Amino acid sequence: MKDNNDMPGHLARRFQQIAVAVFLAEVEDAGFDLTPVQYAALATIKANPGLDQVTLAGLIAYDRTTITGVIDRLVQKGLAERRPSNRDRRARELEITDEGRRTLRKITPVVESAQRIILRGLSAKESEELMRLLRKAIAAGNELSRAPLRDAQA
Amino acid sequence: MKDNNDMPGHLARRFQQIAVAVFLAEVEDAGFDLTPVQYAALATIKANPGLDQVTLAGLIAYDRTTITGVIDRLVQKGLAERRPSNRDRRARELEITDEGRRTLRKITPVVESAQRIILRGLSAKESEELMRLLRKAIAAGNELSRAPLRDAQA
DNA sequence: GGATATTGATCAGTATGCTGACGATCAGTA
């Protein structure tokens, strides 16, 4: 009988579980209330002002139906704004607020420290190798999930 | 600005996302309706007949509040049974049914094939190395999540 | 033995993630 520890699927779930727990603990310790998903969305909105939700979803590989709720919460916390687009009346343009910018600036070092904690069992060299292998496996499987990573369009 | 691809947390989420999608697609193709979580729970119940829910949760690193719903669905599908324990009247003893055994037998090769698909971008050597590094990182972070892995007690 | 602490299971509440559907809108074409 195959052990759980021989199943990449199980290891993936467990690694992700720990990563989320560490992220939330560090962020809360620093006095913030932001999930990993919300952080990634906010950082991506800041880097791509005025983008629409489908583009945002593609940039961070979220499902477009999940984005709706995430943005709801960012807006509700006053970190982002959602307004109808003039170019395409179906679309919503997303913008980070000043408050969002402040939060992002203060929280980024915390997030980076969390990333180090997630890998605390590995040497620097092992960490690099793990990330390289994950990137490679992810690239090969990108199209297999409903929410693949997509480049921004012009 | 740090790229998403430099964040182990983001890579963890993405890898897990693909792993779940592959698992569900393969299992559905084979004509079954079972999630990764339900599969792991069912296989563990079979390997440890009569175990209680907390022990099961520890063996596969689930939160105990999540287990309740997972077992509900296994029972509802007729794959497992839940009955009050005689030794400890707070506890529920879990048992796999004949139907559960049949399902598990037929589905196991499908699950193993899914594991190969998840790693299809990597060579055999790289796959081994990825799993080794994940195991190491997970071991170091085990206590950081609310649902750490636990050995079965005597 | 009896007070206290702990434990097993569940629940309510919240946040991802997904499937499949829908209305509104846009783009391309006959």
Added chain:
DNA sequence: TACTGATCGTCAGCATACTGATCAATATCC
């Protein structure tokens, strides 16, 4: 221009995951 198909955002519904609480039952300690 009218039609057709695709796209954007949202929704309902389901399944993980977690926090924190509660109830019942067991363990522990004095």
